[in-house]
Amino acid sequence: MKLYSKPGACSTADHIALQWTGQPFEVELLNKDTLKGPEFLKINPAGAVPALVDGDFVLLQNAAIMGYIADSFPQAGLGGDGSxxxxxxxxxxxxxxxxxxxxxxxxxxxxxxxxxxxxxxxxxxxxxxxxxxxxxxxxxxxxxxxxxxxxxxxxxxxxxxxxxxxxxxxxxxxxxxxxxxxxxxxxxxxxxxxxxxxxxxxx
Structure with a gap:
């Protein structure tokens, strides 16, 4: 699982959530130039973070990513106790x-x-x-x-x-x-x- 983040942006929240899972992950930090660079635009044509890549699955939008992290690592309890x-x-x-x-x-x-x-x-x-x-x-x-x-x-x-x-x-x-x-x-x-x-x- 790899997160694309820009320091201090809302994507830092997803970075914290991943830390809370206690599971391994990657983070690639972007700046205002690399956000609009050709490599990242292939992942998110809008040139915005966060973006999460898990194998062949690409997910955008903070709320969706938070839900995906919670469901991928339920033991972390980020979405509650399962109820x-x-x-x-x-x-x-x-x-x-x-x-x-x-x-x-x-x-x-x-x-x-x-x-x-x-x-x-x-x-x-x-x-x-x-x-x-x-x-x-x-x-x-x-x-x-x-x-x-x-x-x-x-x-x-x-x-x-x-x-x-x-x-x-x-x-x-x-x-x-x-x-x-x-x-x-x-x-x-x-x-x-x-x-x-x-x-x-x-x-």
């Missing part, structure tokens, strides 16, 4: 990150995709900061009496952790969200997280 309820809860929070939190960063990373008038960029960014604050407040409430988003460590956690790193880098206001701060500290201290970050040159 429909735990799988649904883990998938619920994966969807929260993939469908709500991640896209909310787009105006911060590339405001020009939303409006051509550069004089409006600050307003676009301010709206994104407000939206993200609300989403992180939702997560903070969820973590009030739980160590992990789904109540158990799942494939939602690496993805959410990466968005917390983005929040720090884009100055999203997380003040007063003490449950998030404790969660971030737990993730920072995790051996699998540390291994993935080190391998990608992020620690």
């Amino acid at each position: 429909p309820r735990q799988r649904a809860e883990a998938t619920r929070w994966l969807a929260f990150v993939n469908s709500d939190v991640h896209p909310a960063f787009s105006p911060l990373f590339a405001p020009g995709k939303f409006i051509a008038d550069e004089s409006q960029f600050d307003a676009i960014r301010a709206a994104a900061h407000k939206r993200l604050r609300g989403l992180f407040e939702t997560a903070d409430r969820q973590l009030a009496d739980k160590p992990w988003l789904a109540g158990f460590r799942s494939f939602a956690d690496p993805y959410f952790y990466i968005t917390l790193r983005w929040a720090a880098g884009t100055k999203v206001d997380l003040s007063g969200l003490d449950n998030l701060a404790a969660y971030r500290a737990r993730m920072d201290a995790d051996a699998g997280v540390q291994a993935a970050l080190k391998a990608e040159g992020l620690a």
Whole structure:
């Protein structure tokens, strides 16, 4: 199994998930040039990460890859204990990150995709900061009496952790969200997280 990742991108979440399986895997790190290079474009014509190759099977899209990792290595428990309820809860929070939190960063990373008038960029960014604050407040409430988003460590956690790193880098206001701060500290201290970050040159 081989993961294509770009350091610090959402693909780093898949890298962490693979570390959590405790099973062997490969990672190829890409940069902005190799993402659009001919070799990788054969794997993903969109030139985006993550991409996972397992034998002759190529899989794209973060949520799909997380599910595949969980099902390939069920002993890791990334999709829960095998019950429909735990799988649904883990998938619920994966969807929260993939469908709500991640896209909310787009105006911060590339405001020009939303409006051509550069004089409006600050307003676009301010709206994104407000939206993200609300989403992180939702997560903070969820973590009030739980160590992990789904109540158990799942494939939602690496993805959410990466968005917390983005929040720090884009100055999203997380003040007063003490449950998030404790969660971030737990993730920072995790051996699998540390291994993935080190391998990608992020620690």
